[in-house]
Amino acid sequence: MQKPRTLSMWLSAGLLALLFWSGFMPCAADAQPAEPLTNLYDRTRLDLSGEWHYIVDPMRTGVAKRKFRRDFPADTPEPPDAEGRLLEYDWDAAPTMRVPGAWNTEVDALRWYEGLVWMRTRFAHDLDPGDRAFLVFEGANYETQVFLNGTRLGMHEGGFTPFAFEVTNHLAAAPRPDGRHSLVVAVDNTRRRDALPAADFDWWNYGGLTRPVSLVIVPETFIHTYTLTFREADDGRASSPALDAVVNLDGPGAAGQSVRVSFPGLGVEETATADATGRATVRLELPADGFARWSPGAPHRYAVEITAGDDAITERMGLRTVATRGTQLLLNGEPVFLRGICLHEEAFTDEEGDTMPRRALDWADAERLLRAAKDLNANFVRLAHYPHTEKMTRLADSLGLMVWSEVPVYWEDVAYGRPHTLDLAREMLRAMIDRDRHRASIILWSVANETPRTDERLAFLRTLISDVRRHDPTRLVTAALKVRHDGLVKRVDDPLGADLDVLAVNTYTGWYGTETPDAIPNLRWQTPYAKPVVFSEFGAGAMPGFSGDATRRWTEDFQARFIDRTMEMAVGVPFVRGTMPWILKDFRSPRRYHGRYQQYWNRKGLLNEAGRPKQAYATLRDWYNRLADERPSSTSSDASSSPPNR
Numbered sequence: 018m019q020k021p022r023t024l025s026m027w028l029s030a031g032l033l034a035l036l037f038w039s040g041f042m043p044c045a046a047d048a049q050p051a052e053p054l055t056n057l058y059d060r061t062r063l064d065l066s067g068e069w070h071y072i073v074d075p076m077r078t079g080v081a082k083r084k085f086r087r088d089f090p091a092d093t094p095e096p097p098d099a100e101g102r103l104l105e106y107d108w109d110a111a112p113t114m115r116v117p118g119a120w121n122t123e124v125d126a127l128r129w130y131e132g133l134v135w136m137r138t139r140f141a142h143d144l145d146p147g148d149r150a151f152l153v154f155e156g157a158n159y160e161t162q163v164f165l166n167g168t169r170l171g172m173h174e175g176g177f178t179p180f181a182f183e184v185t186n187h188l189a190a191a192p193r194p195d196g197r198h199s200l201v202v203a204v205d206n207t208r209r210r211d212a213l214p215a216a217d218f219d220w221w222n223y224g225g226l227t228r229p230v231s232l233v234i235v236p237e238t239f240i241h242t243y244t245l246t247f248r249e250a251d252d253g254r255a256s257s258p259a260l261d262a263v264v265n266l267d268g269p270g271a272a273g274q275s276v277r278v279s280f281p282g283l284g285v286e287e288t289a290t291a292d293a294t295g296r297a298t299v300r301l302e303l304p305a306d307g308f309a310r311w312s313p314g315a316p317h318r319y320a321v322e323i324t325a326g327d328d329a330i331t332e333r334m335g336l337r338t339v340a341t342r343g344t345q346l347l348l349n350g351e352p353v354f355l356r357g358i359c360l361h362e363e364a365f366t367d368e369e370g371d372t373m374p375r376r377a378l379d380w381a382d383a384e385r386l387l388r389a390a391k392d393l394n395a396n397f398v399r400l401a402h403y404p405h406t407e408k409m410t411r412l413a414d415s416l417g418l419m420v421w422s423e424v425p426v427y428w429e430d431v432a433y434g435r436p437h438t439l440d441l442a443r444e445m446l447r448a449m450i451d452r453d454r455h456r457a458s459i460i461l462w463s464v465a466n467e468t469p470r471t472d473e474r475l476a477f478l479r480t481l482i483s484d485v486r487r488h489d490p491t492r493l494v495t496a497a498l499k500v501r502h503d504g505l506v507k508r509v510d511d512p513l514g515a516d517l518d519v520l521a522v523n524t525y526t527g528w529y530g531t532e533t534p535d536a537i538p539n540l541r542w543q544t545p546y547a548k549p550v551v552f553s554e555f556g557a558g559a560m561p562g563f564s565g566d567a568t569r570r571w572t573e574d575f576q577a578r579f580i581d582r583t584m585e586m587a588v589g590v591p592f593v594r595g596t597m598p599w600i601l602k603d604f605r606s607p608r609r610y611h612g613r614y615q616q617y618w619n620r621k622g623l624l625n626e627a628g629r630p631k632q633a634y635a636t637l638r639d640w641y642n643r644l645a646d647e648r649p650s651s652t653s654s655d656a657s658s659s660p661p662n663r
């Protein structure tokens with residue numbers, strides 16, 4: 018007998034139908050993205066950059082309202098459709114913008130737009146029999162839904178980490194009438210309380226496909242992911258310096274496949290057989306003193322080749338260790354002082370004034386930013402406040418800059434109590450580490466910036482820290498902490514300090530608040546932790562070209578004085594092991610309203626938006642030249658003979 022339907026059953030059935038038709042519910046074909054492939058840049062790739070058509074959809078009607086069949090993913094060529102219904106869009110007639118690119122930069126009218134935008138490209142590719150294909154997005158801000166030939170592949174949340182979908186079957190099964198595939202993407206950068214970052218942050222909310230999109234082609238059985246870990250003999254896990262390789266194969270021939278890992282430059286190689294899950298584990302012993310270590314002064318890298326069946330890949334990586342000992346930071350066992358500078362992922366503009374910089378960096382943009390840091394005689398960059406494009410970390414490896422890389426767990430209003438937000442942070446952290454674990458330049462993973470001292474946040478960040486320790490035990494963990502102010506006494510005593518390797522604090526005394534830079538030399542720093550501390554931010558706004566009075570805020574002179582005083586104070590604090598002023602260049606921010614001095618630029622750059630130096634640039638360079646001469650050879654009294662912590 019059929020069960021009677023209750024009102025609530027009818028209501029829930031109705032709700033499900035409504036959700037389905039409104040496009041808010043994932044459909045049957047919806048899939049989570051596949052795990053991205055390690056080392057995208059050494060794969061066979063079809064670059065899908067170029068001019069993509071776009072439709073701005075502030076009312077979200079693309080999938081939400083079927084009345085006029087505004088189902089944008091369908092990519093129907095001509096209105097009306099086959100059944101004679103009215104179509105109120107036409108992809109071929111839609112305007113185009115450059116991908117990769119942020120719509121706020123690419124389209125003047127979209128400078129301030131936050132919402133949903135649809136984008137479409139077409140591409141031709143005949144997949145060879147036996148090959149497999151992955152559609153890879155290096156970064157799209159913020160929530161992205163992907164449709165290939167009208168079929169929804171799935172969605173991804175988060176603006177700064179890569180994601181991929183396997184599309185082998187889609188490409189094989191669905192050739193379009195004109196021989197081209199239709200790729201439609203819906204990107205939504207609406208700010209949300211449960212997102213990361215949450216709704217309030219001090220940079221531009223660039224939306225769209227801000228990093229490259231490509232089709233990666235691999236053999237049927239291929240090297241999917243791998244980790245190569247350099248171990249020093251004295252870390253207790255290796256008897257001589259060694260490289261531990263774990264290689265994961267995917268495909269019908271994975272189990273039992275022979276995998277070779279070699280260092281042609283050192284004449285070392287080993288072979289192993291993949292287990293039933295496709296995993297092979299190999300240790301390569303390295304000649305004890307017969308290899309060059311990576312350092313900013315000598316950024317030596319080795320090619321490591323991995324071969325398995327029809328697939329081969331080359332990783333270029335530096336060999337170095339990073340550790341702490343007491344309040345010391347050690348690079349390759351030697352004390353090091355971080356002469357740093359903070360950076361956002363935003364290119365220099367061609368002109369000064371009311372322009373929109375590019376978020377999508379090409380190699381030349383990234384190199385220009387990092388060279389400006391090198392010209393300061395910096396040995397370190399803090400890539401704030403989210404994982405930057407892979408181009409940055411790859412260039413930092415080759416140019417010789419140590420790196421801080423972080424996830425956008427930023428400020429007070431993150432939903433620390435929501436499981437969704439914690440899952441998201443963990444996923445971002447994992448994706449950041451997976452993408453960049455072979456970059457010798459990265460010495461610090463940061464889990465947060467200026468977060469409140471609450472129990473919920475403590476539990477949230479402790480989960481992230483233990484994730485990092487499990488996922489990458491070879492690097493140090495940090496977070497930019499809030500300081501407790503007691504007049505001029507500054508206490509770095511956040512309970513999270515117990516869980517971190519390096520404590521970081523941002524200090525703006527002399528800029529925010531009533532004190533002037535004259536107060537800075539009188540600051541007294543205290544911490545209960547015997548760990549290295551770095552000043553991860555300090556800065557003052559300066560209107561480029563406004564100068565002449567060092568006592569007046571917004572002048573270049575004031576900014577230079579602020580930087581000078583803070584540097585002088587910092588190098589006098591015995592446990593401070595690094596300085597990274599905020600920030601290399603002026604950057605766009607919608608919360609910088611001052612009509613005369615800011616005009617929606619955060620003006621704390623040492624360079625203006627086009628790269629022209631303000632006075633403070635030379636001030637910092639002088640400091641770094643002096644420090645480079647004096648340190649890192651200087652060791653302070655606490656460098657005991659105890660073994661390194663990490």
Ligand code: GCB
Pocket residue numbers: 219402466467523554599619621
């Ligand atoms: C901070 C934030 C940074 C801001 C900066 C500022 O503490 O971490 O994102 O841009 O201050 O300019 O106030």
